[in-house]
Amino acid sequence: MTLKTREPSAKLAHIEACLNADVEYQKSTGLEKYDFVNQAAKSISLQEIDISTRLLGKHLQAPLMIAPMTGGIERGLELNQRWARSAEHWQIAMSVGSQRIGLEDPSKAAFYQIRKHAPTTLIFGNIGAAQICRGFGIDEVKRAVEMIEADAMFIHFNAMQEACQGGDVDFKDLHRKLAEMCSALKKLGVPVFAREVCFGISPEAAIRLLDAGVDGIDCAGAGGTSWAKVEALCAKNDRQRKLANCFGEWGIATATSILNVRSVSREIPLIATGGLRTGIDVAKVIALGADLGAMARPMLLAAYASEQALFDFIEDVLAQLRVCMFGAGASSLKDLKTTLF
Ligand SMILES: Cc1cc2nc3c(=O)[nH]c(=O)nc-3n(C[C@H](O)[C@H](O)[C@H](O)COP(=O)(O)O)c2cc1C
Incomplete structure (x- = not known):
């Protein structure tokens, strides 16, 4: 796939930065501090390891999600369709990127349409908290x-990213507007998940989100793609670039972010994103308390290479997850939650 196009879009600049530049945190997700205990003498069969799960009433073959990335541009549609066909094939969850472009210009709404490629699996829509405030x-x-015939909506909370890009930074009335939105969507039967983009969720943020009535959280933390670094690369001028670069390492590590949310609620459905690169990372976030692990940039790199590369990447991640559970002696995701040290 080539991204040579004249679409003058920030979305395209973000994709190109993520494909071509060093946009990852130097600091880690914190997942390396945890390990599984090898179980050499467990009566268990690799073939019978069950990695299936349920979220929002839907059966998923694995606790994996293709994190929100794009939409509203031609190239974004091609990528989203590849992700959608893979998500359907593997029965994993997926989200489109921010739908702002399609809402502001209905002629671009067609660039999000993926449902026919993923008729049954769990699909999230995506809008920004900044747009709700505005x-x-x-x-x-x-x-x-x-x-997109979404099963649920993500609202992304990306205050730091907005500040780094010189975007929308007035979040004064956020709590009231979020609470109104959650209550209106509840009446329509559409679950709302709040998500960071990579800067993590503090316990205070988790309390406020729960208080506003969200149905779930994606606690996307630091350790993978740094959105301050991406914004620095896409900055319109030197001052903005310098400002964004200053915050390149800002954020709560993904492992801490999971524990923060779980310290506030043991039940709220929880997705963990940010720096997950292998099936072992997915296993670790599940063991730490998440219900699904999500990946963005690795899915982008694979889908950009080819649809087959994306299929292979997901197959590899699922194989790594199964072998990790096998080695740790966990035959189900429930068992996995007791195996980390
Ligand atoms: C190209 C690209 C575009 C993204 N756009 C969005 C977006 O529109 N909305 C959103 O909530 N997150 C967006 N993200 C953030 C990811 O969903 C994810 O939270 C973040 O990249 C950290 O995960 P990673 O380390 O696996 O990349 C985007 C990520 C990438 C790589």
């Missing part, structure tokens, strides 16, 4: 749900 109301969010 006036997107229930009508816009309803349109976002209809645009």
